[in-house]
Each structure stands twice: as C-alpha cells, then as structure tokens.
Amino acid sequence: MKWKDGVISDVEISPFSVFTDGRGWLAELFRSDEMPSSDYPQMGYISETLPGLERGPHEHVHQTDRFGFFHGTYSLFLWDSRTQSASYGTRQIVEVGEGNRVIVTIPPGVVHAYKNTGLLPALVLNFPNKLYAGKNKAEPVDEIRHEDLVDSPFILNK
Secondary structure: OOOEEOOOOOOEEEEOEEEEEOOEEEEEOOOHHHOOHHHOOOOOEEEEEOOOOEEEEEEOOOOOEEEEEOOOEEEEEEEEOOOOOOOOOEEEEEEEEOOEOEEEEEOOOEEEEEEEOOOOOEEEEEOOOOOOOOHHHOOOOOOEEHHHOOOOOOOOOO
16 A cells, blocks of 8 residues: 555644653653543563564554653654545654654544654553453453564565
C-alpha cells in the first residue's frame, strides 16, 4: 500500500501539562475528567528501548493505548488501516520525547511503532484501557504483530 503522509483521525497528541518548581517538574498523565470512561486505564507499564531499536509495528483490535513520551528521543510512526476512517491510508510521523513531551492516545485499528533515535536508552509509559492477555492473563492477547511479517507494509522510514 502507498501511504500518504498526514494527520490520523481519532489519534490524540497532546503536550504534557507540566508543572515546574525548584525541585523539577510534574506532569499529569491522565485524569478521569478529561477522557471518556471507555479509555480509562486498566493497567500501566514503563518500557525501555535501547538506542537504534524499535517497538512495533503492531495494532490492537479492541485496545486503546495511552503512551507518555517524556524521556529520550523517539520517532513515532502511525498508520491508519481502518477502512471506515476518514484518514484511511494515512501515515503520520511525530518526533517525541524530551524535546516534545506528549501523551498520545491511539485507538484500535491504528498501527503504531516507535524507534529510539537517540544515543541513550529511552523510557516510555503506557496506560492501555485493556489488561494484557485479559483478567489473570487468561485471554488471547489483543495484538496484531506486523513486525513479524516479512513483507509488512508498515515500514519505519521517513
């Protein structure tokens, strides 16, 4: 598929609301009064990605991800593969991390990946609205892993 570059519908990218004082800074990652209850996080995790390495591309059928990019330097890649979406066929690339601290909400059906483009390990937070592998890790994982495909149409290049 030939992707067109642009903005993807239903993906929300918002800067951290940062509060600073003499000790450093604090950022609110989510508030129940600023998001629909269907997106309330069911779990949270932090991951480290080593320099030059990537995570994804993959997508979820039911899960909404809520990433916090605040540390290191990343290129975030998004592809809209939702045939009913107004932005179907669109690819969006955003530079995120220390220079652009953002919260990114990615709805089901939007393929996503990120690559650490910096020289040091970098951290990412995620607060998905579904439990990984369901309650007690007893359900199928809601993930379509395009990174495992030899001929994946989701390529991490600019």
